[in-house]
Amino acid sequence: MSFLIRSIEPRDDAAVAQIIRSVMPEFGAGGEGFAIHDAEVAAMHASYSQPRSAYFVIEMDGRVQGGGGVAPLIGGDECTCELRKMYFLPELRGRGAGRALMQRCLDAARGFGFHRCYIETLTGMDQAQALYAKFGFTPLPGPLGNTGHHGCNRFFILDL
Numbered sequence: 001m002s003f004l005i006r007s008i009e010p011r012d013d014a015a016v017a018q019i020i021r022s023v024m025p026e027f028g029a030g031g032e033g034f035a036i037h038d039a040e041v042a043a044m045h046a047s048y049s050q051p052r053s054a055y056f057v058i059e060m061d062g063r064v065q066g067g068g069g070v071a072p073l074i075g076g077d078e079c080t081c082e083l084r085k086m087y088f089l090p091e092l093r094g095r096g097a098g099r100a101l102m103q104r105c106l107d108a109a110r111g112f113g114f115h116r117c118y119i120e121t122l123t124g125m126d127q128a129q130a131l132y133a134k135f136g137f138t139p140l141p142g143p144l145g146n147t148g149h150h151g152c153n154r155f156f157i158l159d160l
Contacts, residue, residue, distance in 0.1 A: 015064040052112040075146025079115040120152040
């Protein structure tokens with residue numbers, strides 16, 4: 001089965017929120033200090049309609065099954081963006097969607113003039129971290145910016 005990557009639309013908000021709210025607890029990221037509690041989860045289209053921001057959804061079999069985006073790093077410098085809210089339903093995993101979406105996000109970040117891309121994650125999200133390594137992300141000793149995601153314990157950066 002093939003998939004389609006496209007920019008988020010207002011009609012996608014409920015599906016994306018549901019994906020985030022179902023996938024994050026699967027990896028132990030349902031408590032306080034994780035992105036699942038960010039206000040933007042309920043209104044992703046509006047949140048990523050801001051300058052230098054983009055969020056993409058992945059459709060497969062006619063429905064949204066994943067997504068991810070980039071936006072300026074909160075509390076960071078103007079040259080650093082953050083890869084945000086990149087999650088997939090189980091049926092989408094292992095189909096190359098992660099690589100394709102990562103490339104789309106990084107291309108968008110470069111187009112917005114960012115020089116670095118930052119990612120926060122946690123122990124146990126091994127497939128995601130393997131993908132980051134394939135794209136050249138390198139580990140950081142601690143967090144950057146002020147995302148409020150104190151539950152994360154792995155941090156990565158990529159020079160764009």
